[in-house]
Structures are given as C-alpha cells and as structure tokens.
Amino acid sequence: MAQGRGRDRRSEPNFDVPEGRVAAPGALDLRLSRQDRAGGGVAETGAKRGAVASGRKASGGRRAPARKAAKRRGSFLGRMAYGVLVLGLWGLIGIAGLVAYHASQLPPIDQLSVPKRPPNIAILASDGSLLANRGETGGRVVSIKELPPYLPRAFVAIEDRRFYSHFGVDPVGIARAIGQNLTRRGVAQGGSTLTQQLAKNLFLTPERSASRKIQEAILALWLEHKYTKDEILELYLNRVYFGAGAYGVEAAAQRYFGKPAKSVSLAEAAMLGGLVQAPSRLAPNRNLPAAQARAAQVLAAMQELGFVPAQDVKVALAQAARPASSRGGGSANYVADLVMDVLDDFVGKFESDIVVQTTVDTGLQAAAEKALVDELNRQGTRYNVHQGALVSMKPDGAIRALIGGRDYAQSQFNRATTAKRQPGSAFKPFVYLAAIERGATPDTVREDAPIKIGSWQPENYSHRYEGAVTLRTALALSLNTVAVRLGQEVGPKAVVQTAQRLGISSALQANGSIALGTSEVTPLEMVGAYGAFANGGIGVIPYVVASVKSTDGKVLYKRGEGGLGRVIDPNAVGMMNAMMHETFVIGTAKKGDIPGWDLAGKTGTSQDFRDAWFIGYSGSLVTGVWLGNDDGEPTKKASGGNLPVDIWKTYMTTALKGQTPVPLPGLNRWRKAPETTASVAAAGGPGEILGQIFGTAPQAAPQPQAPAPRRRQAEPQQDRNFFEKLFGIGE
Template identity: 30%
Template sequence: MKFLKVLKFLLKFAIGCILSGMVVAIAGYYYYSQDLPDVVQLKDVRLQTPMQVLSSDGELIATFGERRRIPLKYEDIPPVVLQAVIATEDSRFYDHFGVDPVGILRAMYIGLKNRSFSQGGSTITQQVAKNFFLTPEKSIGRKIREMILAIRMEKELSKEEIIALYLNMINFGSRAYGVGSAAYTFFGKQPNELTISEAALLAGLPNAPSAYNPIYHPDRALTRRNWVLHRMLDQGFIDQQQYEHAIAEPLNVAYHVPKIAFSAPYVAEMARQFMYDKFGEQAYTDGYKVYTTISKLDQVTATNAIHDQVINYDIRHGYRGPERTLWKADEAAWSEDKILSALGNYMCYNELCPAVVIKDNDTQATALLSDGKKIQISFDGVKWARAYINDNQQGPLPTTVSSVIKAGQQIWVKQQDNQWMLAQIPSINGSLVSINSDNGQIRALVGGFNYNISKFNRATQAIRQIGSTIKPFIYTAALDKGLTMSTMLNDAPIMRTNAGSDAWRPKNSPPVYQGPLRLRVGLSMSKNVMMVRTLRAIGVDYAATYLERFGFPKDNISRHESLALGSASFTPLQVTRAYAVLANGGYLVTPYLIDRIEYSEGGVIYQHAPEIACHDCLIELADENRDRQVNLDNVENVIQSSGADEPEQSKLKADDSMLLPDPSIPFDRLINPDGSVAQAIDENKTKGPVYAPHVISSDIAFIIKDALKSTIWGDPNGLWTGTAWRSKSLGRKDIGGKTGTTNSSKDVWFAGFGANIVTTVWLGFDDHRRELGKARRDTLSNNSYIAAEGGAVTANPVWNDYMSVILKDIPQQQDIKPATVISVLIDKKSGLLATQPGNDAIMEYFIEGTEPTKYATKEVGTKVTDENGNTSELF
C-alpha cells in the first residue's frame, strides 16, 4: 500500500515535471523565436565572394576581398569530401531533423567524463544556422535559437542544400572560405582532383582553422587528418586498404594564391573604384566578375614598352649610386644573416631586385640576393654606368667593376641575357593609353613604371603641359576657319614686346627657319613660329573654344598666344580621346574600361553601351554651312596675320576661294541610312546604338589625319623630314601622329594612330619642375654625341614598340575620302596650282571649293612663264 502511494506520487511528479517542462519548452520556444530570421532566404543566399577583375579575353587581372571563396553547387562537390566532412562533423547528418539528441547526449557524456564540455553536439545544420544568422557567443539563449533555426531549416531546405551551404561558407583558414577555395589554397587543385588523404585534411580544419593550419602547424594537421581518416574507416566510407594508403601519404601542402594572368595594377584599381562607386562595400563580397576592355597582348606590350624605354632613359643619364651603404671599406663586413634581414625590408620591382655587394675587384663583384642566393656581376654588367652628374651631364664610361660598386653597398640588379646586371630604380616615369577610336574602348593603360612604387595613375590623373602635341587641333580650327594645307605661312622668327613685360620670342626647335612654308610642312616639321602665326590668324579665343570640341576641359585651356606652343595641360587619356576624333572622322567617343559585370553564378547585370563613330551614317551638313561662303574680311585678317611678305600676300588675296564657315553654326547632324536623324541615346533607356557626337566635319578630319601621316613619312622626294620619322620602321602607310615637347623638355609626348587604334605616350618626372635634360648617346661606330630628350627621341620609341606589336596582324586600312574632298596638283613652293607633274609638284587634299584657283609662276633659266604661256626676262 505504501509502495503504491509512493509510485502514485512519483507518477504524478513525473507527469507534473513533463507538463512543466512542456510549458517551459513552449514558452521558451515562443520567447526565443521572437525576431528570428526567415530561413527561406537561405535558398537565395549570396556568400561573401571576392570580386574578380578580368581582361576582355577572360584572363584574371586581380581579386579584391578579404575572403577567398569559389562557390560550388552540390553536384560539383566530390563524394569523398562529403564523406570526410560527415564522418568528422555530423555522422548522423542524414538521420536527424536538424538537432541530434544522440549527439547531444554523447557530447554531455564526454563532457562529464572529461570534466570539460569541449564538444557542443552541434549538427551541420546548426553550424549553418549559427554562421548565417547568429553571433559566436557561447550562451544557452544562443544555443536554443540555433536549434530552433536548425529545425526550421530542415523543413525548408533539403539535406543537399544544407550541406552545400556548409561546405561553401565554412572557414578553412588562410583566408580560404568554402571547400572550393580551400582545395586551391592548400593543394592548388579543383575539388574533384582531391585524394582521400587531401579531403580528410580539409575536413579536419573547420574545427580549429588556425590550430590545424597545415602550412604553419603541419604536425597538428597530420594528427588531425589521421583522426578524420580513422572516422571515415569507422563509418564505412573507406576500406582498410584505402585507409592505409591514405594515412601513409605526406601532407604535400603549399600556399597557393589565385593565379594572376598578367600584371595591370592601374587598370585593376580603376575597376575597383568603379565597382565601389557602384556597389559600395558589397563590391568586395558579392562575387562580381568585372570584365574590362583590355586584352592581355595589348596590356603586356604596353607595360613592356613603358618599362623598357624608362629604363633606357635612366641608363642614358648615368648611375646615381647605391641605394645605401651598409658598411664602409674600413668597417667590419656584415654577416649574411644580418644582410638578409636588411634586404627583407625591400621587394623586387618588375625584374629589378635588391642585393648587397659582399666582394668586389676590378673584373667582378659578388652580391647576395634576398633569397640567400649569391650572384656574380662582371664588367659587362656595369659598363653602362657612367656617373650621373646632373640631368644634362654624365661622367665617362667606367673601366673597372670596383670603380662602380663596392662591398657593403646595397644595389639593384636585374638578370639579362643569362647574366646579372647592375640596375637602379628609375627616377623618371611614364604612361601609355591606347583606345579603339571607333568606340572609346580602352585597349591598354599603364599609369606608371611600377604600381608598388607609386600608385598615382599618370594616365588619368597627371595633368601635364601638352607641348606641340596640341598643334593638330589648332590647325583643325584653322582649316575650319578657311585655311588649307597649301596655305603659305612664314617660318621666320617672331618677337612680341609688351609694355612693362619681357619680350616673348617663340622659337623653333631646333632654331632653324626656312621662310614661307605650306601648312602641311609646318605641321609635319612642328614649326613653332608657324603655329603662332596660325593662332594669330584665327584668334586665340576662337582656337581655345574650338579645343573644347575634342573633349578638352575648358578650365585647362590657356587663352593666350602660348597656347600655340602647348601651354595647356591635359591628362594622357584626354589627349588620346582628342586624337581619336581626328582618326575616326570627327566623332567624340568616350573612353571606357568596364565592358560588363557578371554575378559569380553567371548572368550579366551591367553591359556598357559605348558611343560609336557612326561611319555608316550619312552626313547632312547644317543648312547654314551647306554652302560655305567667303568672308572677305576674315580672309584679309588671315592673310595679314600670316607673316607672309608683300608679294605672297598679294597671291593669297588673289585666291578668293578661302572658305570661312561661321564657327557658331551647329555641328553636323547624323542621318541614319533610313533617313532618320541619329541622336545620342541614353544607354540606360535603350538597347540601340549610342552615337558619338560629330564635333568636326569629316572632310576636315580626313585632311588633318592625312597631314599627320606626313609627320612620319615626310616629303615623298625626301626634301624634308617629319618629326616622327622613327615610326617609318613600322612600314605602314596608315599610321600618323605628332610629337610633343614642352619648354626645357619637362614633358615629352607622342600621340598617334594606326588602323582604328589611337595611342598616347607621356614621359616626365613627377616633379614637373625637373627637366628631362640631355644624355650622351653612342652610335654603331662607338662614337658618342650629346642629345636633348624630346618627344621624338624619348616618347616616340615607346609608341613604336607598342604599335609595332599591336598592328602586326591588322591589315593596313585605306581611309575613305569624303565626297566633298578633292585631290589637286599643287606647286610645293607656293601652294598654288602646278602647271605639270614633277618633283616640284605634289597632290594635296582640299575641301571642294577651297582649292587654289591661280597657277604658280614657272621659272626657266632667267625667264618667267605665266599661266598663259607668256614669258619675260627676270633681268
């Protein structure tokens, strides 16, 4: 009886406890369920994945983001990885409902036994819930929320979806998140290439990524891997033979970073800034793939061209001495360990690496590299090293190795032709920009010699004086004002004196003057005084305003006569855009770098719609300009300002065919083939083409472009040579360009085109006050001479190096002559009509109606024959 009472009491007590527990559980569930996130969102979760910047041909340029991750679909995860993880983390994964009571009891038992609750009994599902939704704090409340979320996840997601989430988000150490990234980081493999041993190693890392990191703690990692293999054997995932084979394998790990196909750091930074402006911090985590417009061939060629010519300049100007001296001749030499410690503060730039000379004599020196390797530098490696005195002066050639470098000196070296050479970090810098003139696509961009030395992007940020590179644009304005390529201007010295100021004497470079010359010759030979006279003829304000048509910023355009000599300052990218107008028929395209943006899973979310030069469009001149009228007052002003002598002025006045359109009249309108007006279209509102504005007429663009070819090829009979004659080495008749050198050679330029590619090169010191100076150059016969640096000798070779490669497989292009342009045989000396072909005559292009109407006077001995055949004696 007593026993029954006790039993009854215990039963009631148990039922009460159960009911109370249920009440507590229900109350706790509702309490801890408050504000829990909806697990359904995990179906479309975006894992933190770094941004990738790629070239137009899909080559990886850079990655941005703290976490390296390569998301995988469930079907792409190999079974051996799944088995290793399940055996390690959650052997009952496919049997529980998100929470595993058996696992919890086992964890409690082990905890009581060891008096330490190191195992929490969390399932894979719970770990996913914690990592996505909860904080890592250790508390009962957090654990209850974790369980609730895990149960909900099991209702909404399949087991496959849950484990795929886990394997894509979990931290494996060394910034590798997800098994895809971990497989590459530690083994350089794709997940499907992993062996059983490698899969077991990775499966053991998430428990303690830092403690078991196989790179830093190989012994711990090996022990952990073996334990995972034992678990896989116990679970029946592998057999005894597989286990023994796997456990006998060494770790074979190494740190692998994403393979960058080629270096383009300035491009990568521009892409990063573009993405950050567009997406903010999510740019680094949402796994975007950013496809740029550059190609590997173009970019590598551009980088090499800038690098090689900057190095060449530096060599020409002499050796500036060691980076520093670690010990002197009368001091004790440093130990190798101490030297290596000092070298650890330096890095290699391109192929230039730091080294310390540890032994020297007249014929050879021994140097120690930062990796501990000893190298030999013979006299051939230092024979270039004339002593640098200043930017205009270098010392004699050295005669011994020890006269250049000595033990104790920290120097820079590079390997060339299987031998080590003395080198130095260049003090000069440079940039190159190359675009497609038809749509503005940036093909290559180099912002400096080395991004690690200076992150300043000279291609887009350096606002430098343009020098003579501005001349084609002022001549374009002159053609639009009525001058022609046969107009004669006086190549004679100019002096302007203003009250209270110094005299201004613009000079040619070199200071050679040849009297009246045709405008084409003046442009090709870069005659400064002819440019000044042209500017005076059309007016400074007119020319300055006209320059805005080419995209030059108004605030950077100087409004005084020095504008003729390039006193305005622009960036290399702005100059490239302007030259594209001359190359593409008069269209102002907008350069762009980002072609498209894709999600990591695929799918384009942004596609750039470039402004295109509409070569297939018909051109309809504005009605006011269709019939160009002669403005005799303007003609008179042009002639009087030309600098020509009195007889020459009389000839110009007699030629009443000079056409002077009003610059205030609207630009040409684009007409589609169907007759509709082609307007510029907002890329965000339409999928149709976006037409670039037509800022100068096609006939003028054609003539200026042809004139720029003369700067390379000069006179057909060799009577004069253009400043860009070095580009003849390309052997193409469709190339043209213009050199540019500012006062005292502080900035040197070359801008030019070939096919539909426009490229600009700039070189100079970042300190704009410093001159590029002069250098001693050696000839093939070992003679030497002093030459000043300039656009032709310093920048033009960079352009040649780049364009010779880029144009190699592109057929030469023939420009289509506009219907309004005619060819006329003129006399070379006077620019008037020639009476017959010969060495004194040449074909010249004119806009129809602007060609000369008078014939040149023909001299025969002491007799002069006019256009009617009448002769008279000169004496």
C-alpha cells in the first residue's frame, strides 16, 4: 500500500530552473526550441543557407554588400512609414482630444439653439412706406424667397463658392487659403465658410484664436446637421454685420441705398456682398471707390461661377452702385425718435419684429424739411440763426410732419418735442381767450398806453402807443401793453389755467409777465394748443402712433377716439379765430397770407430776439415754426414776422395745394370788413408792422422806462403812401 500510494503520488511541476544549472535527467522541460516554433525548421534551414551563401559571397566578393544595402534601405523606409503612421495616429488622438476639450466648453449639443434675433421696430409713414428702423439690428428679418436670386448668390460667390458642396468646414478652401497666405505678405485669406461665419456671429466672440476657430468648426458642423443650406444662408443674410449699425441685408439696403433688400439692383447686391469683408473700410458712404472696386470683384466671381450672365455683369459694371443721399441726415429720424419715446405707452415687452404705423405724411415731411433748411441756408447767417423746428398736425392732433432740427446727422436733439423756449407774443392768444371767456369781444376797446406793475414797465417794441384800440387790432399788431392789461384784468392764474386747459403741460409761472410769454414751452405743445382754435374748441393731444402690429398682422395697439373734450365754447372760438385772422390781414404775418384760404395765427419773439415763432393754421392743418440758437445766443433781430413766417408760408403753400379750402370755425360770424387805409394809419398798424420786420417786435422782458410820449397822431401823407406801397394797404 505504501508503495502504491508512493507511485500514485504526483509531484507539482516546477518551471524554475536555477540559472547556470541544467535540468536533471527526466525532469520536465517546457521551454520551446526553434523547431517547436511555427516555421522554425524553415527558419533554421534558411539561416543556414544564408550563412553558407554569405560565406560564398564573402569568398566570391560582390553580391553580399548590395543585398545588405537593400536590406538597410528597406528597413529604413519601413521604420519611417511606421513612424509616420504612429505619429499620425497620435496626432489624430491629440486633435480628437483637443476637439473634445473645446467641445466641452460649449453648451451640450442637445441644448444648442439659434439665439433669437433682437426685435426690429419698423416705423412706417401713413402711406405704409418706411420712415426708419429702430432696434439693435436696424432692419427686419427677410425670407430668402423674397430676395432677388442674385443677392444671396453674391455672398456665396465672394465668401464661400463651395457653400453648397461642403459639410460646414471646407478642407479644400482651407488648403487654398493656406497656400495663398504662404505666397503673400500677411494674412491674405481665411478659410472660414459661410456656415462658420454664421456660427461665429450666433454663438462666439469676435476674438481671433485657435480655440475659437475649433469651436467655430464644431458649431458649423452642428448647424449643417440641424438646418438646410438655404436656411443657413437665410440666417446668415439676416445676421451678418454691414457697418453703420446695420445687421442683415434689409437693414443694409435701407441704410446705404434707401430701399428694401428685395428691390436692390445687381450692382447694389454685389456691393453688399463685398461689404461684409470689411464694413468700416468698404462702406460706400465713406469710401465709394473701394466699395465699387470690391463690387467689381464680386461680379467677376458671380460670372465665373455662372450665377449671372456676362451681359448683366457688363451693365452692372457700367452702372455702378452709389449710396442714396439723405438730405439733412434724414429728418424722419426725428419722427422715429419720438415714436421710440412713446412706444412703451402702447405696447409692453415684445420679442419679435413689430410694425408701427404713424400719422406722418412723407410728402409733407419732405416739404417741411426743405422749407426750414433752405431758409436757414439762405438767411441763417445774416440773422445769426442756426437752428429751427417745425411741427405740423391735423386739427385732431395727428402729426403730419415733424422737424426737430436743421440736420439730424449733426444733432439728434429734437427741438420740436424737447426744447423749451420762451414763446413771446405767440402766448398772447391764451390771454385774449381768458378775457373773451370773461365777457370781452373782438371789438372791446383797451388803451394802448404806458403801464407799470411794481417796478416792471413793459413797452411796445416800437416804443410808441396807439391809444384806444380794439382787441382785434391789438392782437393783430401784437401790442404788449394791451396784453399785459388784459392779463391783469383776468389774473395771471386764469391765464395759466386757460393755457393748461388747451394742452400746455410745461410749468407756467403765474406772474404779470406770463401775458408776454416768458414761461418756456415746446413747439409741440404750442401747436397742439392752437389745434383747439382750428377744430372748433376740442382739446388736442398730439399723437404720431396710429397702430402697432406684429409682422404676422396681429394688432397690438390701435388708436381710438381721444382728446381733451371741449375746452373752448364755440362762440369764443369764433371770436378768437376772427382776431387771429387779422394777423394775416393787417398784422405781423400779412406776408404769410395764402390766397383762397381763411388763415389765422400769431407771431412771437422773445427777449433780445433769442426766439422767433410763428404758429398759424387753416381749418385743415396747424403748423408752428420756431427759430433760434441752442445756447440761447441772441439772433440778429430775427422775429416771428420774418423768417418763421417765410418758412411757414413756403411749407403751407405746398401742404394746402390742391385741397378744397376749409373755413375756420366761427370766423364768418365775427369777421371784420377789410381795413381802410385811414383806419389802419390811425391805429398805428404799419408802424408796428415795420417794427416787426426790422426787428422791433414785442419784447417779453422789462425795458427801461422812456419818458411817456404823447399819443401818436396819424402819419403824414407822405409816410402813409410809403406804407401803402410797402404793405399793400388799401388795395
């Protein structure tokens, strides 16, 4: 049993053979010999044959070195190929890691979305034409389908000719750009596709770095996966920057050519396509030769790609695009600024484009701008007048034209709505209305004679006094002492309350000088207040916004009936219109008369000729003009009766042309028969008119008291003849 158990006992194999010792006989040897390996025998035989052959060659002399050299060359090339392969693999791994790292800095792909474009506010005239765009972009979103085909093709031709064949990143374009950059001084070209440019505009900062380029490529691949080519191109055309605050082709077309993008010509499309490379350097309104040269390159590229026929390119080159001129920097921008000031009152927060319909008439706006600018260009230097404003509205308060300054490009300050200036005698109708409402009539007589209130002694500009005059004549001739007397009779507070009832919202000082217009107001307030005289006594709230809609037509706001209600009794309106009508008959605005129309109004001049006003109206339109200097510097005797009346008549002649005359409410009942020569001379009218024209208009501030003169007698016959010739009195 012991022997049996001994024979059955198995020993664990031992694979370790001590170094330097030979395995004992019978021990298990598991090491592989050359013969045990696959092909070992063949390898051994070959090795032996090689040794023999080597011996023969060594002894024979020539073939052995050649074979060794070939073996070395093959070994070197193999090692080199292997090294390149390894380096390539590591390079790919490194690039993949780099891409993965920069991708990790971006939001997760499933959370990526194209950011909303800031909303545009399209501001339209009453006829639907565009006045201006407001918002961060400067123009509305346009569909690629509404654009002429050559417009998007211009961008593809010059910026990314392989746009429709690449996958967002263009290796061929990158290689070409690198090649051209190596052969030119500086960076000649970039390899960014339109998709990459869009990705940069949508998601990234403008910094130029390798990191940003990698992220740009990643985002471009995502865009290509998410959108079609036309959708990408449409996004690009609506987001790319064209300079001058214009983002997108619609904003650029309006900014540079004064037309919508759908209406641009081939030459203009080529100029827009070339502009995006360097908006500030290639802007056509700043560097027209460079813009036209770049447009020619775009046209050549379009012809080369077959986008447009050669004949069309020839015509476009012959009729190169030019920027549209915008006289005065575009006075419609004053209207747009007013719209933006009041828009929050009508609509809340909005995230998509909206359309604001205004009450402004483009023809009247242009006529108003031309009348104001031309007169200032012609006589502004002579009278030392540098600025002006004009407001024109329908009697219900709908603004038809608004000019806030001489040149919007030079100054965006809106003098029509914001500048508060002394209205001078243009404020007197509120004094007279307060008196009428307390029993006076146009034929009520008051004394035009020296008056003293405390230490204040107001005078007429002529320093002459007419004695007993009717209120009709006193207002037409703008006699200061009569206005002050009426103000004292009704009380300064009543004058203030009357003006406020008619719509004056600026702070008014209830003192004696309020009768001469010493409290500051805006032109818009004054024109609005006069509207109640033109419409028969209904208080007016001036307005410019008629409706607000979304681009899909949804009405967000629509103006309804509104106003201050009746603020003047109809009979009082008739008396006021009759008195202010005399301003055009015998008074300070006689040269502003327009044949065939019943007109009424009042001139105004503030202390030291700092402000010159005229506000006049027909039964269909109320217009006010202010002239002066922003810093309050006195003019050289510019009064309400000269430059403002000239501007008013020029504009109103155009505005009323072709219309059927509308009667002034209540005028016929209180209209006075035409003055005779003798009666006007007796009233001293021509002397006051002469004072207005030559700078002696009524003055609002106190003047030193001259010795009380005797009542002025009728002018000598020779003087009367002079006045008759000068003013047409008695004709």
